[in-house]
Amino acid sequence: MDTKSIVYIALFAALTAALGIVPPIPTGFGINITAQSLGVMLAGSIAGAKRGGLAMVLFLALIAIGLPLLAGGRGGIAALAGPWAGYVLAWPLCSFIIGWLIGRKPGANVWLLGAFIAFGGIVVMHTFGILWYAFASQIPLGVAFINNSIFIPGDLVKVAIAAVLTHGLRRAFPTL
Template sequence: MDTKSIVYIALFAALTAALALFPPIQLPGGVPITAQSLGVMLAGSLAGAKRGGLAMVLFLALVAAGLPLLAGGRGGIGVLFGPSGGFLFAWPISAFVIGYCVSKFAGDNLVKLIGWIIFGGIVVMYAIGIPWLAVAAEMPMTKALTVMLAYIPGDVIKAVLAALITRGVRRALPGF
């Protein structure tokens, strides 16, 4: 792996950790609303599929090692197996999917960029996280789906922000 890739991986893992400084909003169901999924979206859309996915793997390894890098100062292996664990395990996959789809299909089109970030950062993440939530929180799948409806508006806002930031960075730094 080249130096540039290592720097990108570390940078987006650090950015995701820094986004934990925004206080989480706790909702029923045990999965807090955090700014950190914006880091996942940016890792994929800016660093690309491989680097973005690896940035999230690094981040989760640090969390598993006990570093309090999640919103609210959470960390440790136990967090990964709680109600929000499925969403956390989805982060590398989501970043990879976002990176792949954005590089192949979005170009500089803002609407396509938003769409692919929503697909990878919401649809893929929820497809993995919601079943995990239902099992970990011992609730019916229908209730887990209902609980997650409250998260969609914020996640869409984060996807739009990620798309705007991505397009801005790409225009300012064409080689990024």
């Protein structure tokens, strides 16, 4: 792996960590809506499939070794084993899928970019999140699915931001 890839992997892991500083919005369910999944989307859409996926693996490793980098200052292995861990554990796959889809359509317009980002950042992430939540807390999938819908509006906003940013950056850096 070349040096540039290593630096990009580190950069997007750090970006996801830095987005944890943005104050989370409490939902009343005990878990909060955070800006961090924007980092997941951007890692895939800007750094690409392999670099983006590895950036998220690195981020999860930093959490696991005990750094409080998740929004609200949470960290440690406990944060990766809690009832909502499915979302976080799916991040490498989400970034990879976003990067892979975008890599196949280099000339994508902002709407198509948004669709790709929404697929990886909402469909894939929420599927894993709901499954783990239903398993860990032993509740029916339907209830988990309904509880999950609280995250959809915020995630749509993040998809829009990620799509506009990616579109602009691809014009500013044609080599991305």
